[in-house]
Amino acid sequence: MLRSSGDGTPEDSLKAEVREDARLLAAIADGNQHALAALYRRRGDMLYSLLMRMLTNEMEAQEATQDAFVAIWQRAHKYDPCRSSPLAWMVMIARGLALDRLRARSRRSANHTAYEHEVMSLELEINRPIQAERDDLAAACASALNRLPEDQAHAVQLAFLRGWTHKEIASAAGEPLGTVKARIRRGLLALRKALKDYHA
C-alpha cells in the first residue's frame, strides 16, 4: 500500500513513504533481515509487476525479483538518499537486472519490424484486463501514461522497458535522433509531473 491512511496531506503521505523506505534500507545496510522482509512486503509486488512487464515471462520475472532483492540486500549500504529516492534506486536495480536478461536472450535487431513488434506487445500488455487491484497512485500513473501522445509513450516504454537506446529507436522508427530524445524527455517529465500532481 503506497498511500498511508493517516490524516496528513498527500505530500506528507509521500514523505512518510519515502522515509519508511529509507529507514528500511538503512536497517538492511546494517544486516537486519527483518527490515528486508518488511521492504519485500512493501515493494515486492511492485517490482515483480515491473519485471513481468519487462520480461513477459513468469519464471524469469520471479528469478529476477529474487535477484533484485538479494542485490538490494547486498548494496543497501551504497544507497545515498541525497542522490535518488529509495524507490527509484530499487527500480533501477531491478530494471538493470531485467535488461541483462533481455540482452542475454538474443542479439536484438533494432529494425522497423522489431520496433513494430515491440510496440504491439507493449500495447497488448498495458491494455490487458487488470488482474489485481491497482491503488490510486498506480492508477494515476497508468492514466498519465495513457494520456501521453502515442509516439512519446512508445519511445519512453521502448527505452525504459526494453532497453532500446535513443539511436536504436530513432533508426527503427525512421525519426531524427533529436526528435526521439525530445519525446523521451518530454514523456518522462510528463509522467514525473503526474506523480507530483498526485501528491500535491
Next chain:
Amino acid sequence: MPDPRLPEDDAASYVLGGLSAEDRREFETRLAESEELRALVRELEDATVALTLASPPKRAPQRIWTGIEKAVAQESKSRSAAFWFGWLRNGWAAASICLLGWVLYAFLAHRPASDITTSKTSDDRLTAAISPTPTQALPNPLSSPSNAAMKLLQARAQELAELRRKIAQMETERTQLSRWLARQSAALSESNRIKFCQLVPASVNTDGSAPPLSPGLQRAMLMAIARELGWFESKPGAPDDSRFGQTPFSIDGIDFVNLHPNTNGVAYQAPPQPSAQSTATPQTTIPGFVAGNKLVLAVDSTVAPPQSSVTFTVTDANQNQTGGTVVLGDNPTVVTIPLTAEFAQGGVAPGPFIPTGLIPTPDGYLAVTVSSLSSSGIFSTNWFIMPANP
C-alpha cells in the same frame, strides 16, 4: 530540430542507461558540479517510478521470498565466516571472548531464564515475519535497535551453555582418569606386586638388543613365578620358604636356592679377587622379578659352567650390598637374593660396578654383579643393570 546535446536529453539517457561509458563519465562529472542537473536526474528517476507503477499489477508468488530468504541466509553465513576468519586471524578472539563472557554474565545474571530460551531458529522467525498475517504487526526492527543485539546475545548464551556443559563433561572424565591413574600408581608401588625384569649385560644394554633366553632359563623362570604365586602349596610335599631355608630343593629339574641369611645360601661377602680372569664374557640375559624385598633370578650354564661357584652382588642406593654365593648344578637354578628396604622403595645408586661411561638416568640403575669361579679355576665377572623401578 532540438539540440542533441541538451543537458535534459543527456540526463534522460543517463537515467535510462543509454550513454556510452565515456559519455557517462563526462555526465557524472557535470552531475557532481551541478545541483540543477542533480535535481533533474532525480525528477527523471521519479518518472521511472511512475512508469513502474503504471505496469499492470501482479501478485508476487510466495516462492520468491523463500528464494530470497535462502540466498540471504547463505550469504550471511559466508559473510559471517569471512568475518570470523579475519577476526580470529587478527588475534582479537581472546579479548572479545573475555568481553562477551562478561557481557553474558551480566546479561544472564539479570534476566529470567525463560527469556533466554528460544524455540525458533532465526530462519523460522524470518519466515514468520514475511508471512501475511494481517492481525499481527510486523516487528519493527528499527524501533528497538537493541533487539538484534539481544537475540545475538541469546544465541551466544546458548552456545556458551553448551560449551560449559562439554567442559564439565571433560572435567568429569579427567577426574575419573586421574583416579584411575592414581589407583594404578598405588598398585605399582605395592610391595607384594611382582615386577618383572631382565638383567642385560651392561655391554649390550645401551643398544637395546638383549641376548635371547635359553629354554632352560625360560622354564626356570616359569617355575619361579609359580612358586611365588603359591601354586606349589597344594602339591603334597611342596617346599615353603622355611623348608627352602634348610636345604636346596629341586622341583621338576629346577634347583631353588635362597640367599637370605640363615638359609641355604652363603652369607654375602665381597667376591675374591682372583689371579686370573677370563676374557670370555658370557653374553646372556638373566630373567628375574622383584617381589617385595627380594630379587629372584634364574641362571643356568649360559651364565656360568656347572659346578661353578657364582657370587651375586646387588648394590643399592646407599651403597649397601647384598647377595651371596651358590654352586651351580646341572639344572637351571632359581636364586632368591634379599634386597634392602631402600631398593624396595626405589632408591638406587650406580654402584661401584657400573662401567665407565654409563650415565645413570634420572631413574637410576641397579647394578647386579655375577662373579663365577669355575671348577677349573677360571674366574669371570659380569655386571648387569636393570632400571630402578622395573
